[in-house]
Amino acid sequence: MLDVKNLGAWYGRAQILNGVSLSVGENEVVALMGRNGAGKSTTMKSIMGLVRHINGTIRYAEREVQGNTPHAICRLGMGYVPEDRRIFGDLTIEENLEVGRREPRPDAPEWTQEHLFELFPNLAERRKNLGKQLSGGEQQMLTIARTLMGNPKLVLLDEPSEGIAPVIVEQMARVIAELKREGLSVLISEQNLHFARIVSDRAFIIEKGEMRFEGSFADLDENPEISNTYLAV
């Protein structure tokens, strides 16, 4: 479904990614793990077309999408949930969802506002509130709901568990499971091995812009030195 080969990315003259390759299969949840600054977010942004200077190939839905604009990539059914949430603070919850709304697509589940309010009951109660009035956890829910309004087939979830309360993290795990049940594919970037293990099928580990590991969590458990080297603090 998504196949990234040899991805390089630059900010100005600084090279952030150096030959990153990864893949996400149909209805699969894949974790992209690594420390702060390892290149997780840049990988996500590059796939979404938000980094201007990249090379390598990004195949998605049977076509090469590198160099396309973010809106064109989004319209192919890829949804992006940014790490820093990027809620429209001066818009209400309903308006935030409206910005994300796109026509339903035949090959992906269709999400309506009401359906999403069932999945995220706290948002339903505050639907007329402005984005900036929400708590961090609520904003995190809203940013996922907003992306789902676009009826994506693949969701790029950038560090969904970062900086939110443990109870919300649990809720987040349930949401990701729900997405998988609905038939979506998810690429999730994560620092927390425990959380990644709960929600995802297999993992990639990235460090200093290069891929260091690819495999199942069982493989990872057999080689504890990998997670010690690249993940442990």
Place this chain on the structure above:
Amino acid sequence: MGFYFAQLLTGLANASSLFLIASGLSIIFGVTRIVNFAHGSFYMVGAYLAYTLVTHWSGSVLGFWVSVILAAMIVGVIGLIIELTILRRIYHAPELFQLVATFGVVLIFQDGTLAIWGAEDLLGPRAPGLDSAVRIMGEPIPEYDLALIAIGPVVLLAIWLLFHKTRWGVLVRAATQDREMVGALGVNQAWLFSAAFVLGSFLAGLGGALQIPREAVSLQMDLSIIGEAFVVVVIGGMGSVSGAFVAAVLISVLNAFAILIFPQISIVLPFVIMAIVLIFRPHGLFGKPGSEKGAPEEPDQPLALMDQKSAMVLMAALLVLALSPLFTADFTSVLMVDVMVATLFAVSLHFMMGVGGMVSFGHAAYFGVGAYGAAMAVKFLGLGMISAMLFGPVCAAIAALFFGWFCVRLSGVYLAMLTLAAAQILWGVTFQWQEFTGGDDGILGVWPAKWASSDKVYFYIAFVLCIGGIWALRRVAFSPFGYILRGIRDSQTRAESIGIDTRFHQWMGFVLAGGFAGLAGVVFAFSKGSVFPDSLGIALSIDGLIMVLLGGIHALAGPILGAGAFVLIEDWVTRLDYWRFIFGAIILIVVLVAPDGIAGGVQRLLRGLKGGRA
């Protein structure tokens, strides 16, 4: 009592048209982050079009209002064409570069309207059905003013409904906050930008069209309104339409009463109000933190020291310049002095913008203070040329010390607007204070000392001062102080967290840039023998901005190339008919061919040549 009420109503009627143009400007900035200098031109063209249409259907009520709307719609289409053909190509150019393009459009429109409608002021007919006055509390109030007072809130309401009740409006508001995220959610930003540009142009055209029963249509309408419109947008908060409404009412009503007490104040009052508002609310009345930032940009490339080859080219160019008086006529030496003055001025502005990260829309203030300082030192203190040449830059630095203290408290477009306010206040004072500054007549008789009075000798004095000044600023850019300034430019928070007093350093950078602009002013004053309020004017500030941006803000050579090209092209085209049109077209071509400025374009060309050979 009745008189004051009538004055209030006049103020409110003025507020309506000001609101229309400012709201359009604010919407365009909010969504596209373009500081649209051409907005005044849209306003002017709206008025001219409405004049033609209204006189065509003269007399009928329906004809008048249809003409007004039609004129505004045509302006909207003109806006669309400009967005599609020019601006859309340069959204990824460095921040503010689009401003250069809009300035090119201003020039083209000035001559375009001149060619179509002629130089005469045109007096439009009164609005049919609203052509008399009603008595309110004993004072006659034009009916049309009452209609205008109603139109302002109606348009505000219409925009509010559009922004809150339609999907398009919600997208526009979202894009005003985070346009990249809107794109990642599948919205084609390009069309959103076009639509916002059309709406903004339509509103400007409407503002102009509605003016025709009130004032004569003239070629000065564009620049007379644009300053005030910017002020209104900034006071209201960039991107906030309701803020623009409140600010338009505030400015117009205060102005209506202030001219009763102190008539001279009206040209500086809006800028004084803006300065006061910005000092207390750094993002305007309704603006949000972050609203001052331009388009998201990649980090600046580090400034490169020159390699040996470029240094040799530069030395050769300097040598040719130094020897030029020996083999060229006097008028060439005079032109070269103009080039050097403009270059020093541009380099000082570049130091502030490119190195210091502080955009200035009012850098001419310090140029002018330097020039006036020297002229007054000659006239009132009886100083000789050399001491006056020292005195001028010191005056400029002191002015920069004063205004800079306020400016460095702000950032982005708000900072730029405060520098503009400072410049306009200084200009207003100079213009009005006849006894001290000579007002419009300027100060005459500022000639160099006898030994320096020949054009060739004065050329060498200018050479030493200007090239010396440019060299000094270059040295500073690579000194620890320059590194600190560039660090602050790239990340204020990181600079602060390693213990740098960012405001103090920016303040000192501001003063240094002001002082060297003053030096350019001094050289200018003695080369012309006189100074006029123009030397502090907004036109010169914009010229400087164009030189820096057109040259390329990310390279030290940028302002030098920009200023040289600017003065030489201007010297050439001003001899032609419709020179503004030609000049504007040249600017647009440069903008489209080299969106990274002349310096960037030259670099790419050289790389291309090398690549071709390899």
